[in-house]
Amino acid sequence: MNLKSFVVAGVTMTGLVASAVLAIGTPAGAAPSAPQAPSGQERQTGMYVAGFDAKVAKANGYKIVTYANGDQQSVPADPQSKLPKGPVLHPQSLPHRPVTSLTAPLSVPDQQPTTAAAANTDYNSVTGNCGVSWIRVTQTGTNKVAIASGYRNLPWSAYFWTWDVQLADRNGTSHQRHSGPTAGTAASRTWQNLNQYGYTYDYVYAGGATLVNGTICLSGRPDVYIAL
Numbered sequence: 001m002n003l004k005s006f007v008v009a010g011v012t013m014t015g016l017v018a019s020a021v022l023a024i025g026t027p028a029g030a031a032p033s034a035p036q037a038p039s040g041q042e043r044q045t046g047m048y049v050a051g052f053d054a055k056v057a058k059a060n061g062y063k064i065v066t067y068a069n070g071d072q073q074s075v076p077a078d079p080q081s082k083l084p085k086g087p088v089l090h091p092q093s094l095p096h097r098p099v100t101s102l103t104a105p106l107s108v109p110d111q112q113p114t115t116a117a118a119a120n121t122d123y124n125s126v127t128g129n130c131g132v133s134w135i136r137v138t139q140t141g142t143n144k145v146a147i148a149s150g151y152r153n154l155p156w157s158a159y160f161w162t163w164d165v166q167l168a169d170r171n172g173t174s175h176q177r178h179s180g181p182t183a184g185t186a187a188s189r190t191w192q193n194l195n196q197y198g199y200t201y202d203y204v205y206a207g208g209a210t211l212v213n214g215t216i217c218l219s220g221r222p223d224v225y226i227a228l
Contacts, residue, residue, distance in 0.1 A: 046128025047151050049089045050218040051098035057214025064214060074213040086215045087129050087155055099216055102162055102208050122224040130217035137202050137224045145196045147176060149204055150188025154217060158209040161187050166205035170198035201225045
């Protein structure tokens with residue numbers, strides 16, 4: 001993991017690259033089977049609230065409150081402030097404990113793979129209570145693909161994000177990763193000239209963003225598949 005530090009509004013804040021554990025196995029020349037489901041009973045989709053970073057919240061005029069039923073929320077520290085409240089976290093709905101930074105392992109939601117929409121490209125997105133996570137694959141040449149993935153429609157601007165896409169083909173699996181500072185409610189990354197053979201089955205293996213009000217949003221697991 002690589003530590004990333006930078007200053008937002010005069011306050012130094014830290015993010016760490018997140019990781020998750022999933023495995024996928026595919027026989028040569030065959031379409032891949034669904035990856036093994038992670039532990040936990042609740043399935044999450046889209047970008048979903050997974051916890052809070054109290055230091056980030058405080059640095060930007062927010063605080064994290066816990067209600068009598070256990071729900072949590074990022075709210076303005078000043079009760080007279082006109083800043084909006086953040087989305088509510090229902091801890092009992094998470095397949096893991098709420099995270100307090102992006103250093104925590106990510107539990108990736110279980111979904112079945114999609115069917116290719118066309119011979120040379122496929123797109124998929126999932127929507128949750130913290131925005132949309134998406135992925136697109138396009139064949140760019142013989143045994144070559146480009147992957148684009150990211151999120152949009154966050155309820156607040158983010159200051160840090162981390163993303164990890166897993167690719168599978170007849171030769172095995174590989175990962176493309178990105179992490180670093182960001183701004184706004186959307187971010188994406190494109191990886192070009194990736195070698196894939198026979199087919200490519202790709203999904204958001206792990207990902208998330210820390211919003212300026214301290215809310216931590218993790219990605220769902222949109223997936224794509226095309227034959228090559």
